[in-house]
Amino acid sequence: FSVDSALADALPWSAERPHLYSLRLTLCSRETGSVYEIVPYRVGFRRVEIKNQTLLLNGKRLVFRGVNRHEFSAEKGRAIGREEMEWDIRFLKRNNFNAVRTSHYPNQSDWYELCDSYGIYLIDETNLETHGTWHMGADENTLPGDDPAWLPAVLNRAEAMVERDKNHASVLVWSCGNESWGGRNLYEMSRRIRALDPTRPVHYEGVCHDRRYQDTTDFESRMYTTAAQAAEYLENKPAMPYLHCEYSHAMGNSCGGLFKYTELAGRYPQYAGGFIWDYIDQALSYTNPLGQRDLAFGGDFDDRPSNYCFCTDGLLFADRTPSPKMQEVKFLYQDFRLEPDRRGVTVRNKSPFSDGGEYRMEWLLFQDGVPVKKGESGFCQPPLSSRYYPLFPQEIDLEGEVTLEVRLVLREDTLYAEKGHEAAFGQAVWNGCPGKKEKKLPAPSAFRVADGDDTYGIHGDDFSVLFCKTTGRMVSLKSAGREFIGSPLRTVAPNFWRAPTPNDEGFQMEFKYSTWKTASLYGKPVGVSFEKREAQAEAVTKYDLGNGAFCTLRYTVSASGEIAVREEYQGAAGLSEMPAFGFSLSIPAEYRFVEYYGLGPEENYIDRCRGARLGLFQTTPERNMTPYLIPQECGNRTGVRWACIRNGQGHGLRIEGEHPFELSVLPYTSHELENACHRYELPPVSKTVLCINQKQMGVGGDDSWKSMPHPEFRIPSDGKMAFQVTLRLL
Structure with a gap:
């Protein structure tokens, strides 16, 4: 049955303002008025x-x-x-x-x-x-x-x-x-x-x-x-x-x-x-073959036929841990768009019903990633409106790279979140790059080379670098007696590959881009040269990548111990696009404490970085191993200005880019990730693997069965590319 009744001044229900009214339904006897049943109900009014x-x-x-x-x-x-x-x-x-x-x-x-x-x-x-x-x-x-x-x-x-x-x-x-x-x-x-x-x-x-x-x-x-x-x-x-x-x-x-x-x-x-x-993700808790509690997907119960991992397509993992996609x-789902500039912030309220009165506005000013000033104010803005909020009397004038971050946070506890929960944020970055600090170089007399039959050594007061004269590989990098090259077979090498994701497999990346996997594994040194100057030495290795493609790695070692690594690619016609352009390096597993200045805090990619923010972040190779049920590409960070990878005593390696670069620090190589169908199949951790890229292609997501990342997020291989970072021992 239905009842029609007018309610004056009823507050409408919406997701932003879910006003509900208490309705009580009473079933009673028409003759005696005796009550048989009372049903309370919460109702809302909306059209x-x-x-x-x-x-x-x-x-x-x-x-x-x-x-x-x-x-x-x-x-x-x-x-x-x-x-x-x-x-x-x-x-x-x-x-x-x-x-x-x-x-x-x-x-x-x-x-x-x-x-x-x-x-x-x-x-x-x-x-x-x-x-x-x-x-x-x-x-x-x-x-x-x-x-x-x-x-x-x-x-x-x-x-x-x-x-x-x-x-x-x-x-x-x-x-x-x-x-x-x-x-x-x-x-x-x-x-x-x-x-x-x-x-x-x-x-x-x-x-x-x-x-x-x-x-x-x-x-x-x-x-x-x-x-x-x-x-x-x-x-x-x-x-x-x-x-x-x-x-x-x-x-x-x-x-x-x-x-x-x-x-x-x-x-x-x-x-x-x-x-x-x-x-x-639709995966079930079970005990894996190693006796560990784990998550299982199709095929893990000997079920055939099966869709295997095709039900693991959630924003949350099956144990309700949020994935970095969130x-x-x-x-992108924010109701409020915050657009800071050098004097204030424009707020665009896209909500049709909320004035944001439950929030307060906070702002933080950073110089080269370090907070230098902050403030807050109340907030209330009519629905579907835009407004400019001046925060400073004049444009901010600071050296280095300046970041203004503006946030809307809850003023009080609510049903779904505690006071201080961030609902929206926006950033503006200007001045282009961090301020440069002058570096004192050791006197040239402290710098020497040792040109041997098989190796070319470069030595300073507190460091040494050794190259193999046959392959051009850096086979040793030492500081104060500490060796940073865990294995001469996993030293600095050009890298164009990543462990395929389900989206990659959907468009058959493994087959279509296989040229770049073999180029990463088996690039052939075809030219090696060395040269010493007054306060630096240079090692150059040219690689034949196959199919008419070549690249060059150029190491410039200065008397200060800094090593500039420059990768140059000449371009080749008729080849597929690249999954990545950069180089990889494995160092001992004790170097596992990562600090970086770039986009974070979660993993991000060139087509999935709008929700990342520029800042100083800390992580580890283990934390970077996002627990996708099938091991795959993960842990990447874009917009990296510099990164330090240290051991427990603070010793390690600092990486700085000529321009912002991409970085992942994981316990495994891309090939080890690709070879495992379950996380428990990965080998014991024995190294820390750095993938330092100018660019990695996007992850895509229009679907997982045919679509590639959009063209602007792919890496053509027919043109010239060059990329340089500087390595410094800590």
Whole structure:
């Protein structure tokens, strides 16, 4: 039954302001008034509609910043409890999500109550998926299709969902299911849903494959289309709001180029946002063959056939540890865009309902990564507005590289986060590069070379460098008797490879780019030369990389003990792009304490670095080993100005770049990572591996089965490239 009643001055419900009212339903006797049952219920008032091909909530344009969420736990499988749900809702709110698609079935009722209370929009999805009946091509076996025998079951599932969930304010959209092609049965389902509840729009993606029943859906919904393909639809008289019901496939080291999707919201009013695939890896806790507690995926239970790791595509690992991808997602899903400059900050409030009054503004000023000044102020700004906040009476004038970071943090504890939680940040960097400090060089008399039959030695007061005259390799690097070259076979060498990610495997990088793996492993020295000058010496090795490609490593060792390493590549026609351009170096495992000035704190890549911030960070090779279930490329940092790798006594190596460079410090080589299918298959840790690159290609993420990183995030091999860093012993 239904009751209509007017409520004066009701506060509307939204994700930003989830106002709820207490409704009490009492069942009593008409004759005696005796009360049989009292049911308390929390209700919210909001209006969802589509006008001018634009999704609206309470009259304001709405953009979903969403994720697809399976009900899953590594310990409980599908049988999650209230504890996991409460953890999830707080995590989503802390990380700027505003929406969840209940992929691909209605969830437990507790989840809807939490979404009502905390403020999360829901696409509530019918328990229907028949992907297996058409993924090799639609035919007469595709279900449910037009077969009337399936209509009662289809309608029953939709009715059960709508009747159970229709009073939840958080449910904004009904979905007819997932990947079940198209046809009359799904159209009839959408009609039944609208008859039961005409107040909400209906979503179904499969119409894009079968346009016979276009009216099944109120959205042009597609999955894994690129941002450019979405823009093409939106620029050509869109008939419906455009929704990415699944996008940015988060399998392994992924989510590159996510910003291309989120930028659509600012360009097209008809863009309704999207839902990342997906929330959590679906892997189960088990005891691995070494007797250790671990996480298992397809095939680990001798299950064949299997999709193997294809269910490990979450923003969270299966034990609910956030992956580094969240650094990017949280930033791009911010409601408030902060754009600092040399005098203040412009804040763009993209929220349709929040004035940000729950936050305060904090700012920090850094000089070459070191904090020098800070301040804070209150904050309140009308929804959908921009405002400039002056922070300084005049432009900041500091030497070196200056960074202004502005943050919005919670003023008080909330349901989902504690006071001081950062909801949004922005940075501005200027003056280009860190200030240079003058270095005193030892007198030339302290510098000598020893030109032997097999080796070329360069010696200073407290260091020595030894090169093999046959291969040109640096076979020894010593300071105060400490050896930094763990093995002459793993010394400085050109490197063009990375351990493939699932996205790389999806476009067959191992085959298409295999030239660069062999070049990294087996580059052939074809020319070695040495030269001594007054206060420096030079060693030059030219490598034949195969297929007409050559590169040169040039070492310039100064009397101060600094070693400038310059890699030059001449370019070659007809070769594939490179996974990376730089060099690798292995040093003893005791050198495991890493400090760097660059983008962090989490791993980042050229197509996934918007959420990283410039600063001074500390890490270790072990921490850099992101626990992707299948070992793969991980731990990279972009925008590195300098890095120090030390042992427990403070001795080690400092790396400085002519220009910002990329760096990873791991316990394994890329080839060792590539050779392992599970983490427990990796060898015992015996070294610290530095990959020092001018550039590594992006990780991509449009999908994990065919798409490459976008062209601007790849490395062509047909042109000249040069890259230089300086190594200094500590």
